[in-house]
Amino acid sequence: MSDFVLWLQNPGLSHFLVLSAILFSLGLFAILTRRNAIMVLMGIELILNAANINFVAFSRYAAATLDGQVVAIFVIILAAAEAAIALAIVLNIYQNFNTVNVDDLNKLRD
Amino acid sequence: MSLFNIIFYVFAVMTLAAGSVVVFSRNIVRSAFALLFAFFGVAGLYVLLLADFIAVTQLLVYVGGILVLVIFGVMLTQRQVSVDIKTGTLQVWPALIVTAALAGSLSAIFYSTEWKTSPLVDQTATAPKLGEMLLGDYLLPFEVASVVLLVALIGAALIARREKKAS
Numbered sequence: 001m002s003d004f005v006l007w008l009q010n011p012g013l014s015h016f017l018v019l020s021a022i023l024f025s026l027g028l029f030a031i032l033t034r035r036n037a038i039m040v041l042m043g044i045e046l047i048l049n050a051a052n053i054n055f056v057a058f059s060r061y062a063a064a065t066l067d068g069q070v071v072a073i074f075v076i077i078l079a080a081a082e083a084a085i086a087l088a089i090v091l092n093i094y095q096n097f098n099t100v101n102v103d104d105l106n107k108l109r110d
Numbered sequence: 111m112s113l114f115n116i117i118f119y120v121f122a123v124m125t126l127a128a129g130s131v132v133v134f135s136r137n138i139v140r141s142a143f144a145l146l147f148a149f150f151g152v153a154g155l156y157v158l159l160l161a162d163f164i165a166v167t168q169l170l171v172y173v174g175g176i177l178v179l180v181i182f183g184v185m186l187t188q189r190q191v192s193v194d195i196k197t198g199t200l201q202v203w204p205a206l207i208v209t210a211a212l213a214g215s216l217s218a219i220f221y222s223t224e225w226k227t228s229p230l231v232d233q234t235a236t237a238p239k240l241g242e243m244l245l246g247d248y249l250l251p252f253e254v255a256s257v258v259l260l261v262a263l264i265g266a267a268l269i270a271r272r273e274k275k276a277s
Binding site: 010019046049052062073078081 | 125132133138141145149156159161168171172180184209226230240244265
């Protein structure tokens with residue numbers, strides 16, 4: 001137990017990794033349980049942020065280079081593209097089906 | 111307790127608390143606003159990790175762009191005009207057990223592993239080095255990413271503006 005208290009008192013690489021693991025699980029929980037498509041998107045954003053924390057933490061502690069930060073920039077770029085496309089699709093679905101409940105969207109055409 | 115510890119725990123608690131509100135709140139508007147604080151907390155963690163450029167990019171892109179898009183999406187896809195916008199959940203308990211087990215096992219692995227760390231390199235500003243890397247080693251991914259972003263944004267505008275055809 002004293003090991004754990006000692007660990008808590010010295011934030012380092014593993015603290016950031018544990019934080020990102022918890023954030024990842026929160027995002028996964030949102031994706032699994034929410035029925036609203038926009039809530040699912042928010043869960044995906046949380047997961048992408050968790051992955052980014054890992055990249056930047058490893059770039060800071062494990063490697064002496066900035067490669068992890070470059071990858072984090074690419075993740076942010078793709079997250080922006082993903083959010084724009086996904087919300088456009090959600091808006092289009094809402095126009096056609098009048099709902100964004102992912103359980104009700106089981107048809108590919110009108 | 112050093113200053114680093116205090117700041118780390120402030121931002122960690124802020125991120126996780128806001129993330130929990132995002133996930134567990136029944137009100138989707140409250141979730142969207144809690145997402146703002148989760149993004150802020152992550153940006154603070156980036157500053158602690160000496161990634162100043164990533165932190166600013168996080169604020170500009172996530173808080174300024176993606177979050178606004180998400181809130182637009184929330185407002186445009188709800189029939190109710192009132193604040194009382196609820197969203198349903200399903201299979202809460204199995205999902206809770208699975209994700210709690212995943213979080214616990216991942217945390218245990220991260221906690222018990224002896225990570226090989228290298229000594230801290232003294233860094234002042236990361237932006238010039240990142241710029242040199244983006245136009246050097248990472249030139250091809252950088253150009254591909256810019257084309258992907260352009261195509262995605264044009265496609266998003268095209269999809270969102272498509273009118274429903276009168277049949």
